[in-house]
C-alpha cells in the first residue's frame with residue numbers, strides 16, 4: 001500500500017505564539033517549531049497499516065526549510081521517505097491554497113491512503129481532510145478514532161460529540177485521525193540513525209507545476225485585517241475553604257443568577 | 260437586503276440552538292435563508308420564523324445524513340450559484356467546518372472558522388492561539404463562508420416569514436463515497452451537548468479516579484450543565500475522550516465554566532478561556548487556573564463540591 005502522511009510544523013503550544021505585525025501572518029521565529037501533535041498519531045497509524053498490509057510510508061510536508069526537523073522526526077519513527085515542499089512563494093498561504101498545493105503534490109506521489117491529523121494546533125481549522133477529499137475526489141474518512149482496511153475497502157469510526165459513526169468507503173481515501181486512535185511510538189536510537197540516510201526530496205512550486213502566483217498571502221482567499229492581544233481577565237475573587245467553600249461558591253452562583 | 264444562507268443543524272427535526280445563534284448574527288448583515296436537509300422542516304418552521312428566517316430551502320432526502328459531509332456541501336454550492344448570497348453561515352462544529360471546507364473548494368471562496376462575531380463588511384472576529392490573540396479577518400475571494408463558534412452570541416427572536424421552498428435533492432455519485440453505516444451514541448444522559456451548553460462543569464486529575472467523576476456529573480446535573488474533562492482525565496480513561504476540553508479537544512465558551520481539580524495548563528485554557536464566567540475549585544492556591552477565575556475556592560474538591568451540590572439543592576427547593 002502506498003501511504004502518504006501529511007505532517008505540519010507548528011509553533012510549540014508551550015511557547016508564546018504571535019503574529020507578525022508587518023503582514024499579520026504567523027511569526028514562525030517567535031516560537032519553537034514542533035510537529036503538530038495529531039500528526040504523530042497520523043504517522044503512527046500509517047506505520048501500523050504499512051506493517052499490517054505491506055507498503056511504504058511517505059511523509060509530505062509543506063513549510064519553510066525549518067520544517068526539515070519534523071520530517072526527520074517522522075522518518076526516525078519509521079517512515080520510508082519524504083517530500084518537502086518549500087518555496088518562499090508559499091508564505092502566508094491560507095487553508096484553501098495549502099490544500100491546492102498538497103493536492104498537487106499528492107497527484108505526483110500517488111497514494112492509496114492519505115493520512116493526516118484532524119486539526120493543527122496553530123490554525124485549528126479542522127478542514128484540511130475535507131478540502132483534500134473534495135479536491136482529490138476520494139472518500140473523506142475524517143475524525144477517525146479507528147481505521148480498518150483490507151486494501152480495497154476502508155471502514156472507520158468517525159468520532160462525534162454523541163459517540164461515533166461507522167463510515168465506509170473504498171480506497172484510495174483521505175483519512176484524518178483523532179488522538180484516541182493509537183499511542184504514537186518514540187523514535188528509537190536505531191530509527192534516529194537510519195533516518196539520516198532516508199531520502200528527502202525537496203521540491204519547489206515549479207517542481208510540482210504549481211503557479212507561484214496562486215500561492216502565498218497574496219493569493220489567499222482570506223486575510224487577517226488586524227489583531228490584538230486579548231485583554232487579561234479582570235481579577236476575580238479567591239476564597240480559601242474554611243468549611244464553607246461550597247456555600248460561598250453557591251452564593252457567587254446565585255449572585256450571578258446561575259441558580 | 261442581501262440574502263445570507265444559514266445551514267441548519269437539527270436533531271431529528273429539533274433545531275439546535277447554534278442555528279438560532281447563526282440566524283441572529285445573519286440578520287445583522289442581510290436576510291437569512293435557512294438551508295434545511297432531511298425531514299422535519301415543517302415542524303421547525305415556527306421556530307425558524309421566530310428567529311427571523313425569511314426563507315427555508317428544504318432538501319428533504321435521507322442522503323444528507325447517510326453520506327459524510329459532501330452532499331451538504333454540494334447542496335450549498337448549488338444554492339450559492341443560484342442565489343448569489345452575500346455569505347454562507349455554518350456552525351463551527353466538526354461537521355460544519357468540514358462542510359465549509361468542501362464548499363470553499365467547490366466555490367473557490369475563502370472560509371473563516373471559529374468566528375465569535377461578525378462586524379460591518381462581514382469581518383469575522385476569531386480568537387486564536389488558545390484565546391491569547393483576537394484577530395479580525397475577512398474573506399476577499401468568492402462568497403464568504405463563515406463557521407461560527409457555538410455559544411458565541413445569544414439567540415434573539417425577531418419575526419420572519421420562514422417561507423418553505425423545496426429544492427432539488429439530486430446528489431452526485433462523487434458526493435456519495437463515504438457512507439454512514441452505523442451510529443454508536445455514548446451515554447450522556449439528559450445532559451446538553453458540550454459545545455452548546457450554557458454551563459460546563461469539567462473535572463481533571465484532581466478527581467483521582469473515574470468513579471469520582473460521578474461527583475462532577477452530580478454537580479453538572481444540579482445545574483443542567485454539560486460535563487467536560489481535562490486531558491489528564493481523558494488520557495487516564497476516567498472520562499470519554501469526546502468530552503475533552505482544550506487544544507486537542509473541544510473549544511467551549513459557555514456562560515459559566517467550572518474547572519474542578521484542573522491546574523490550568525495552557526493547552527487546557529485554549530479550550531475554555533473565552534468562557535464568560537469561570538469558577539475554580541483547586542487545593543493548590545498557585546494553580547495557574549486561578550488567574551482566569553471570576554470566583555475561586557482554594558480547597559479540597561471532595562469537601563467543597565458536595566457542599567456546593569447540597570447548597571444548590573437547598574436553594575432550588577427554597
Ligand SMILES: Cc1cc2nc3c(=O)[nH]c(=O)nc-3n(C[C@H](O)[C@H](O)[C@H](O)COP(=O)(O)OP(=O)(O)OC[C@H]3O[C@@H](n4cnc5c(N)ncnc54)[C@H](O)[C@@H]3O)c2cc1C
Pocket residue numbers: 013037462463464465466488489490491492503504505506507508509519520521522523524525526527530540541542543546558559560561
Ligand atoms: C500538544 C498538547 C496538547 C494538549 N491538549 C490538551 C487538551 O486538549 N486539554 C487538556 O486539558 N490538556 C491538554 N494537554 C495537557 C496539558 O498540558 C496538561 O497536562 C493537562 O491539562 C493537565 O490536566 P489536569 O489539570 O487535570 O491535571 P494536573 O495538571 O495534574 O492538575 C491537577 C490539579 O488538580 C488539583 N487537585 C488535586 N487534588 C485535588 C483535590 N483533592 N481537590 C482540589 N484540587 C485538587 C491539583 O492542585 C492540580 O492543580 C495537552 C498537552 C500537549 C503537550
